[in-house]
């Protein structure tokens with residue numbers, strides 16, 4: 001099988017690597033390029049994968065997944081561009097970095113796909129959106145889809161939606177963990193042991209997510225089913241509205257979208 005290289009193996013690079021291994025990809029068909037030697041050693045020991053220079057990875061692999069920080073993308077592309085050849089596929093997982101940014105730095109004929117994954121891919125429940133660059137055919141898109149499909153769901157979107165996607169599903173797990181953290185703290189304030197509060201909140205989140213997915217019912221309807229007239233839930237939701245939590249979510253996601261837009265400019 002053609003080799004796939006992952007360049008940049010931090011949180012998201014390892015998430016992709018582990019997902020490919022779990023999905024049955026032979027470790028011999030994978031290569032990793034990682035700047036930090038101690039991290040490279042850790043991954044070699046954990047997965048038995050070969051860590052090579054970015055140059056060697058680019059020479060050998062047909063598909064390159066670029067998983068460095070947006071701020072490091074320019075340098076990485078400058079390093080590998082002389083080794084890239086037409087027909088290769090470059091898949092970028094970086095927030096904010098456009099396919100045009102990458103295409104302007106690689107030889108023409110190199111196909112580029114922009115991906116926005118998220119960390120639940122670690123447990124094969126990822127949500128990745130993919131968008132094609134301008135020299136990308138359906139075969140390339142299908143290849144990127146297969147790559148990301150090893151760790152969860154994949155949705156094709158037009159690239160103009162990518163900054164919004166980043167704000168919703170890319171950063172999304174952090175908002176959910178923030179809510180979970182806040183609910184656990186609230187449970188502790190109400191006198192529950194921390195372990196009890198954690199069990200209650202985590203299972204409530206898993207159960208609620210499963211209801212959303214399995215029933216397909218609108219969240220407002222599910223919320224109404226929990227809200228007895230004059231009851232406890234109504235009392236709680238009133239406080240959330242008073243504290244403008246809905247407006248805060250909108251403002252937060254607008255800020256994430258705007259930050260994604262500015263990352264391509266290197267700020």
Ligand SMILES: NC(=O)C1=CN([C@@H]2O[C@H](COP(=O)(O)OP(=O)(O)OC[C@H]3O[C@@H](n4cnc5c(N)ncnc54)[C@H](O)[C@@H]3O)[C@@H](O)[C@H]2O)C=CC1
Nearest residue numbers: 008009010011012033034035036067068069070094095117
């Ligand atoms: N962490 C997350 O939840 C998500 C991250 N992303 C994107 O994934 C990318 C990576 O993010 P994280 O994994 O969180 O960051 P990270 O900092 O954990 O990982 C980046 C890795 O790249 C390595 N690196 C930097 N320059 C390199 C180079 N020239 N050659 C080889 N390795 C190099 C670093 O040593 C580090 O291990 C970012 O562009 C981010 O926008 C996208 C969606 C979700």
Ligand SMILES: O=C(O)[C@@H]1CCC=N1
Nearest residue numbers: 094095166170171172
């Ligand atoms: O915070 C970030 O910039 C990255 C992109 C989406 C999730 N984490």
